[in-house]
Amino acid sequence: MAIQFFNTLTGRKEPFQPLEPGRVRMYHCGPTVYDYAHIGNFRSFLLADLLRRHLEYRGFAVTQVMNLTDVGHIRDDADEGEDKLEARARRERQDPWALAEHYIRAFFEDLDVMGVRRAQVYPRATEHIPDMIRQIERLLERGHAYVVEGAVYFDVSSFERYGALSGNTLESLRAGHRIDPHPDKRNPFDFALWKSDPHHLMKWESPWGPHGFPGWHIECSAMGMKYLGESFDIHTGGEDNKFPHHECEIAQAEGASGRPFVRTWLHVRHLLVDGEKMAKSKGNFYTIRDLVAKGYSGRAIRHAILSTHYRAPMNFTLDGLEAARRTLERIDVFRAALADPRPPGDTPEIEARIEAARAAFGAALDDDLGISPALAALHELIGELNKRALRAGDAARARAFLAEVDDVVGLFATPAQLRGAAEIGLTAGGTLRAAPDDAEVARLVAERVAARARREFARADAIRDELKARGVILEDRADGTRWRREG
């Protein structure tokens, strides 16, 4: 079956076909760098990562672009707005540029902890002001925008497809009376492309005045087109961006180029935490770093978030995170067992079983990134192989399949994803116990093996308990003692 995605633009699943055979170009709405990224942000970033990994698994060369919004958006189209990044900078008496720099570095650290592969380009809004100005000029030339006292607005009445993405029409927008008429705007739904404000901390010279800054939709269309072309394949983001952000992007991009902007739009459903909308005031707000500081690994967080289909409502809980951790441990144990010495040979039946799992895994993801049935195929295989005596060839085949699976889901144990809080500089509070290094574990395990040989079980159990408390699990097996770190 061909790959298919649910395209917001058409409201249904459709077969995916890139504009250029074999190559996929996609753009992802990235973070606004005025704070640490939270798990909701990461639901969106993880969709982008899974999408990229699966497309690569299916043989496509993928070009990914994710913006870094380092100039806050204007607060609203009715002026008087405050830039979020600037608001934070003023509050903390910091230079907004330094603040952005700090949170950009933190963002990349979080990406690593979460096992997210790097996009090819992370364009910063502040480094693309000339590109935005050029696009605004094109919009003015083509009659899609107008200037009022140093500000430039997009004229939505000039773009008849406005609303096509979100299912809105100008009439239905008017029906909800939440937008007050703006004196400078020809139409209440016209949106700002450029604003002037001499008091803004981050400001640039433009054809419309010496002290201005871009509107909050223009960066994505300008940067997307710069790095991916006037038309590209996929654009992703949170569902809240559907309207007005992405709607405006389409209007700007297509208004400027006269060509179709993006083929396929994918939107991530917002997650809930403990059954409620995540909000700082509710105390159910988690950044990645909050969870790492509680001792959870990046991959456990990754699994907890990724294992729910991106368009389904997801309820994030610490219990769920704990379940994710346990699930990954089960996979770890299976993977470790595959390295055991085995008699040579192959079992045709097992080879067929692995092939079936491979087919089911790929087919599930082909269908709009169906992660649940894909992971179920893996778990079913593990359950079946656990009860079979595998020969060397069988184990090698299973290892190869697992490597493929991990290439797509990125969930199995890797050092980076197992890193604790110490590695990202959060141990100030000392919430994490000190994990022993491999040499120390080896020493304690050897000591315990000797104690067991002398039948000094109290001593042996004490060592096992100590290691357990420090995140290392021991297993006494017929062929010796094996250890692993908790997920």
Added chain:
RNA sequence: GGCGGCAUAGCCAAGUGGCUAAGGCAGAGGAUUGCAAAUCCUCGAUCCCCGGUUCGAAUCCGGGUGCCGCCUCCA
């Protein structure tokens, strides 16, 4: 007020007309173990409610209830 989505076991979550409703986590009992761990075996669902269509519905239609999103800057 306008537009849209979701509701499946203690928790998470597949399944969109038809064999005994996937899979994971948690829990109970058993095998195994010095004890554990891991693994294996056994055990769990009036598919939100009411009505309808159909030989047959979790799945389609109508109504209801609940939750969520967008319509303002939030993934």
